[in-house]
Amino acid sequence: MRNKHNFNPGPAVLPEPVLAECARAVLELNDTGLSLLEISHRSPEFAEIIEEAETRLRQLMNIPDHYHILFLQGGARLQFAMIPMNFLSRGKRAGYVDTGIWASKAIEEAQKIGSVQIVASSKDNNYRHIPRRFSIPSDLAYLHITSNNTIYGTQWWEFPQTGNVPLIADMSSDILSRPIDVQQFAMIYAGAQKNAGTAGVTLVIIRSDLLEQIPSEHLPSMLDYRAHVRARSLFNTPPVFSIYVTAKVLEWIQNQGGVPELFRRNQEKASLIYAVLDSYREIYEPHAAPEDRSIMNITFRLRNERLNDTLLQWCQDAGIVGIKGHRSIGGFRASLYNALPLKSVEVLAEVLKAFAQRYG
Amino acid sequence: MRNKHNFNPGPAVLPEPVLAECARAVLELNDTGLSLLEISHRSPEFAEIIEEAETRLRQLMNIPDHYHILFLQGGARLQFAMIPMNFLSRGKRAGYVDTGIWASKAIEEAQKIGSVQIVASSKDNNYRHIPRRFSIPSDLAYLHITSNNTIYGTQWWEFPQTGNVPLIADMSSDILSRPIDVQQFAMIYAGAQKNAGTAGVTLVIIRSDLLEQIPSEHLPSMLDYRAHVRARSLFNTPPVFSIYVTAKVLEWIQNQGGVPELFRRNQEKASLIYAVLDSYREIYEPHAAPEDRSIMNITFRLRNERLNDTLLQWCQDAGIVGIKGHRSIGGFRASLYNALPLKSVEVLAEVLKAFAQRYG
Numbered sequence: 001m002r003n004k005h006n007f008n009p010g011p012a013v014l015p016e017p018v019l020a021e022c023a024r025a026v027l028e029l030n031d032t033g034l035s036l037l038e039i040s041h042r043s044p045e046f047a048e049i050i051e052e053a054e055t056r057l058r059q060l061m062n063i064p065d066h067y068h069i070l071f072l073q074g075g076a077r078l079q080f081a082m083i084p085m086n087f088l089s090r091g092k093r094a095g096y097v098d099t100g101i102w103a104s105k106a107i108e109e110a111q112k113i114g115s116v117q118i119v120a121s122s123k124d125n126n127y128r129h130i131p132r133r134f135s136i137p138s139d140l141a142y143l144h145i146t147s148n149n150t151i152y153g154t155q156w157w158e159f160p161q162t163g164n165v166p167l168i169a170d171m172s173s174d175i176l177s178r179p180i181d182v183q184q185f186a187m188i189y190a191g192a193q194k195n196a197g198t199a200g201v202t203l204v205i206i207r208s209d210l211l212e213q214i215p216s217e218h219l220p221s222m223l224d225y226r227a228h229v230r231a232r233s234l235f236n237t238p239p240v241f242s243i244y245v246t247a248k249v250l251e252w253i254q255n256q257g258g259v260p261e262l263f264r265r266n267q268e269k270a271s272l273i274y275a276v277l278d279s280y281r282e283i284y285e286p287h288a289a290p291e292d293r294s295i296m297n298i299t300f301r302l303r304n305e306r307l308n309d310t311l312l313q314w315c316q317d318a319g320i321v322g323i324k325g326h327r328s329i330g331g332f333r334a335s336l337y338n339a340l341p342l343k344s345v346e347v348l349a350e351v352l353k354a355f356a357q358r359y360g
Numbered sequence: 361m362r363n364k365h366n367f368n369p370g371p372a373v374l375p376e377p378v379l380a381e382c383a384r385a386v387l388e389l390n391d392t393g394l395s396l397l398e399i400s401h402r403s404p405e406f407a408e409i410i411e412e413a414e415t416r417l418r419q420l421m422n423i424p425d426h427y428h429i430l431f432l433q434g435g436a437r438l439q440f441a442m443i444p445m446n447f448l449s450r451g452k453r454a455g456y457v458d459t460g461i462w463a464s465k466a467i468e469e470a471q472k473i474g475s476v477q478i479v480a481s482s483k484d485n486n487y488r489h490i491p492r493r494f495s496i497p498s499d500l501a502y503l504h505i506t507s508n509n510t511i512y513g514t515q516w517w518e519f520p521q522t523g524n525v526p527l528i529a530d531m532s533s534d535i536l537s538r539p540i541d542v543q544q545f546a547m548i549y550a551g552a553q554k555n556a557g558t559a560g561v562t563l564v565i566i567r568s569d570l571l572e573q574i575p576s577e578h579l580p581s582m583l584d585y586r587a588h589v590r591a592r593s594l595f596n597t598p599p600v601f602s603i604y605v606t607a608k609v610l611e612w613i614q615n616q617g618g619v620p621e622l623f624r625r626n627q628e629k630a631s632l633i634y635a636v637l638d639s640y641r642e643i644y645e646p647h648a649a650p651e652d653r654s655i656m657n658i659t660f661r662l663r664n665e666r667l668n669d670t671l672l673q674w675c676q677d678a679g680i681v682g683i684k685g686h687r688s689i690g691g692f693r694a695s696l697y698n699a700l701p702l703k704s705v706e707v708l709a710e711v712l713k714a715f716a717q718r719y720g
Contacts, residue, residue, distance in 0.1 A: 004393035008400050011600060019386055019395050026383040033364035033679070035379050037558040037605065040368050040682065073433040073560070074582060077596035081580030112578045193597055198397040200433070200560045200599035218472045220441030222434060236437035237553055239560035240371060241601055245397065319393070322400060 005344035008322030009150050009297065009335040010173065010194040018248045018339075025244060036244055041237050049244050050233060056250035060259055063182050063205055070204040070225070071233045071243050075191045076172045079202060080106040082223050083144065083168060083187070084113035086214045092141040095119040095165070097134075099156075100127045100149040101328060106170065110144070119143065126329070127152040129289040134160075141213075142166040142186065148174035150194075151326040153288040153299030153333065159184050166210055174296050175203065176253060177338055178263040186210050192242065194296075195338045197249050200242035204228075253338065262338050269336045269345040270295035276349050280356035287329065301331030304359070308332075311355055318351050320344075365704035368682030369510050369657065369695045370533065370554040378608045378699075385604060396604055401597050409604050410593060416610035420619055423542050423565055430564040430585070431593045431603050435551045436532045439562065440466040442583050443504065443528060443547070444473035446574045452501040455479040455525070457494075459516075460487045460509040461688060466530065470504070479503065486689070487512040489649040494520075501573075502526040502546065508534035510554075511686040513648040513659030513693065519544050526570055534656050535563065536613060537698055538623040546570050552602060554656075555698045557609050560602035564588075613698065622698050629696045629705040630655035636709050640716035647689065661691030664719070668692075671715055678711050680704075 006013035025036040032045055039045050054069045063069065072078070088094045088110060096107045098121035110116045117140070120131035127149060136143055143162050148155045150173045159180075160167065166186030175190040182188065187206045193199040204225070211226050221227045227235045256262060274293065277284040277300050287299040302308055311332070315323050325331040334348060366373035385396040392405055399405050414429045423429065432438070448454045448470060456467045458481035470476045477500070480491035487509060496503055503522050508515045510533045519540075520527065526546030535550040542548065547566045553559040564585070571586050581587045587595045616622060634653065637644040637660050647659040662668055671692070675683050685691040694708060 002388045002393055002395055006394060006398055008398065011398060011400060011597065013398050014395060019397065022397070023383040023386040026379055026386060028362045033362055034366060034681070035362055035374060037379065037382070038366055038368065038371060038373050040371060041559065073435070073599075074438070075433070075596045078434070078582045081582055085580070109580055109582075112580060191597060198601060199401065199597045200602055220445070220469055220472060222438045222441055222469075236435045237371065237551060237559045239433075239599060239602065241558060242560055242599065321394070 003319060005318070005320045005347050006322055006340065007320060007334045007336070007344070007348065009326070009333060010191070011199045012194050012335060012337045013339045014198065014245070014249065015252045015339045018245065018252050021248050022245055037241060039240065041234060041240055046240060049247055050238070053243055053247035053250060056247065056254060057203065060176060060250060060253055061180070061182055061205070066208050067182060068206050068208060068229045070206065070228045071238060071246070072202045072204055072228060073200070073239055075202055076102070076170055076189060077105070079170070079189045079204070080109035081113070082225070083142070084110040085219060085223055086225055087166075087210065088114035088141050089213070089215050090114070093117050093137075093139070095136060095140040095143040097121070097131060097143070097145045097160075098123055099130060099146050099154060100152050102149065102151070102170065102172075103146040106144060106146070127154065128287060128292075130154050130156050130292040136160060136162055136165055138163060138165060140165045142168050144168045144170070146170045148294050148296050150297045150335070151299070151328060153294045153297045154292045155294035155296065157292070166207075174294070176259055176262065177266050177296055179259050192246050194335075197246035198242055200239040201246060203246070249339070265342065266295045266336065266338065269340065269342060270298060272345050272349045273298050273334055273336070273352070276352045276356070280353075280360055283356040283360050284352070287331070296336060298334045298336065299325060299329065299331060301325070307359060314351050314355055315348070318347055320348055320351065323348075363679060365678070365680045365707050366682055366700065367680060367694045367696070367704070367708065369686070369693060370551070371559045372554050372695060372697045373699045374558065374605070374609065375612045375699045378605065378612050381608050382605055397601060399600065401594060401600055406600060409607055410598070413603055413607035413610060416607065416614060417563065420536060420610060420613055421540070421542055421565070426568050427542065428566050428568060428589045430566065430588045431598055431606070432562045432564055432588060433560070433599055435562055436462070436530055436549060437465070439530070439549045439564070440469035441473070442585070443502070444470040445579060445583055446585055447526075447570065448474035448501050449573070449575050450474070453477050453497075453499070455496060455500040455503040457481070457491060457503070457505045457520075458483055459490060459506050459514060460512050462509065462511070462530065462532075463506040466504060466506070487514065488647060488652075490514050490516050490652040496520060496522055496525055498523060498525060500525045502528050504528045504530070506530045508654050508656050510657045510695070511659070511688060513654045513657045514652040515654035515656065517652070526567070534654070536619055536622065537626050537656055539619050552606050554695075557606035558602055560599040561606055563606070609699075625702065626655045626696065626698065629700065629702060630658060632705050632709045633658050633694055633696070633712070636712045636716070640713075640720055643716040643720050644712070647691070656696060658694045658696065659685060659689065659691065661685070667719055674711050674715055675708070678707055680708055680711065683708075
């Protein structure tokens with residue numbers, strides 16, 4: 001029986017009805033006489049699935065027609081390379097904001113391709129906050145940000161105004177968790193395995209004029225956004241199953257009332273945990289600056305770190321998994337993605353409260 | 361009910377027990393209390409899955425320890441780019457054999473990166489045969505071949521002797537279908553969605569000394585084989601579900617008696633179809649030269665092409681799907697991958713025979 005409270009940072013919890021539907025489709029897709037895993041990616045059945053995924057995503061995020069939607073492989077990591085390969089031409093410079101390990105890995109990959117300027121960083125205080133009031137040179141090829149930082153538990157609540165500089169955001173860990181204005185961005189990308197499905201597919205939302213900046217020569221086809229746009233994500237065999245899971249997750253989000261309703265729930269869930277942490281500050285030390293707190297990933301340490309294993313044991317006894325912090329900052333991390341039920345959050349809040357009362 | 365005779369060229373038919381096990385794992389993986397789609401790729405559960413996949417592949421193909429096994433994303437198409445990016449350094453030249461559309465797409469990608477010599481080609485006779493008796497310059501960075509050509513229905517039955525030149529093979533459509541000597545190759549790669557699983561994962565088998573040829577600078581990490589080798593395919597979030605399917609397909613192959621037994625069955629299946637085509641040559645025109653015939657993909661045309669739709673209808677009435685030829689050569693293609701039951705092949709053979717008798 002699937003009965004854990006799943007706080008995994010990704011791949012992460014999925015909605016029960018989505019899992020049931022995916023399991024059925026593995027046995028037989030609708031009444032095709034075939035498993036979902038056996039259909040051709042050129043079949044009408046798959047055309048319907050990928051179109052469903054695209055249409056639902058467009059509806060949920062209010063994506064205008066002059067943005068393309070792609071379903072690619074390789075995760076955010078491959079996007080780290082593709083973005084500069086496509087948009088950082090010789091003689092240009094790209095801007096990056098360094099808000100944590102994932103942001104700095106994106107920076108490293110861009111530096112291999114071309115000239116990079118780190119326009120702001122919160123590295124000096126161990127990425128506790130999101131940089132504010134930094135200047136953005138108007139001649140940048142693009143500005144890259146990481147909208148939510150899973151490891152540190154910070155999140156951008158106000159996006160930078162970049163004027164004519166295309167803003168590109170890695171939204172792997174908060175896409176579809178809160179309303180955003182897509183038109184603030186030239187490109188958004190996200191590995192699906194946190195809020196939008198399972199591992200194996202990456203969502204890319206890209207404004208069509210950005211494609212005109214791509215130098216035409218020597219770019220491998222698989223790494224050229226134009227090839228994927230032209231082929232509507234069927235340039236090569238796509239990850240059929242993962243795209244199906246995404247389509248079903250998007251349907252589930254619509255059935256729940258869309259992104260605004262999930263945002264309301266996510267705020268409610270996060271505030272339950274933050275409230276306990278803030279009530280017992282002699283026990284818990286939250287990592288992120290209060291004004292930059294993420295509602296997706298809540299990070300904290302115990303003031304007495306010798307109690308770490310005890311708290312882990314309490315969590316385990318309550319059926320809670322995935323709560324251990326990332327090895328780079330230690331402590332604890334509770335990931336509260338869209339599909340995590342309120343019930344699971346209540347269980348964790350109770351454990352944290354009882355633990356604080358016992359050891360406070 | 362899953363009841364079609366599935367001759368799809370890929371993604372393709374999978375064994376019934378594998379599908380049942382995958383559907384169960386989507387609901388709950390073993391007794392973890394979590395769905396397979398929700399587990400962390402850093403969990404002990406996933407470590408076991410990927411190790412199982414690697415161990416079984418090593419056993420099934422007798423892969424020596426000095427070869428690494430990787431599970432990557434992006435399909436054979438991304439390998440087309442990664443191979444020259446990693447191994448075709450400046451001042452070097454790579455050799456390619458052009459045996460069809462996939463081989464020539466690999467050539468196009470290599471030409472974007474460096475210097476390419478097409479050492480042999482069967483393009484002049486519409487790829488009906490596999491080139492023989494061509495010379496291989498001893499200074500090539502590597503020689504690349506496509507072991508089975510899905511579109512034309514040809515297959516290499518004797519691999520070129522390359523001496524010190526590393527031989528690299530795209531085995532996407534015949535891996536695990538027949539015994540091969542891995543040690544003839546420096547690298548083998550294959551999209552899983554034909555004989556080794558479902559779409560979303562690519563198998564790469566790579567001899568460790570080849571890694572030393574990679575120039576160390578400016579290669580994006582995701583496109584650098586060394587990064588994946590160091591991280592044992594966990595450089596970034598891997599396609600968890602697709603790797604699980606592969607592990608289960610490999611287990612199924614072992615339960616069937618391994619690659620030699622599948623080879624015996626595949627020969628039997630292919631000969632059933634070829635026998636009918638050869639018995640009714642006034643009706644059917646097989647594409648491939650007899651000595652280079654593939655046992656994976658059988659391609660043929662009707663001499664009277666006005667009967668194409670009729671034959672398609674006969675097939676459809678018998679529950680046969682995926683039989684239409686690739687748009688580039690037309691006609692028909694029967695893909696007989698490992699998991700296709702003999703029963704399905706018998707049904708097709710009967711249809712072809714009855715059709716020939718009716719219209720002969």
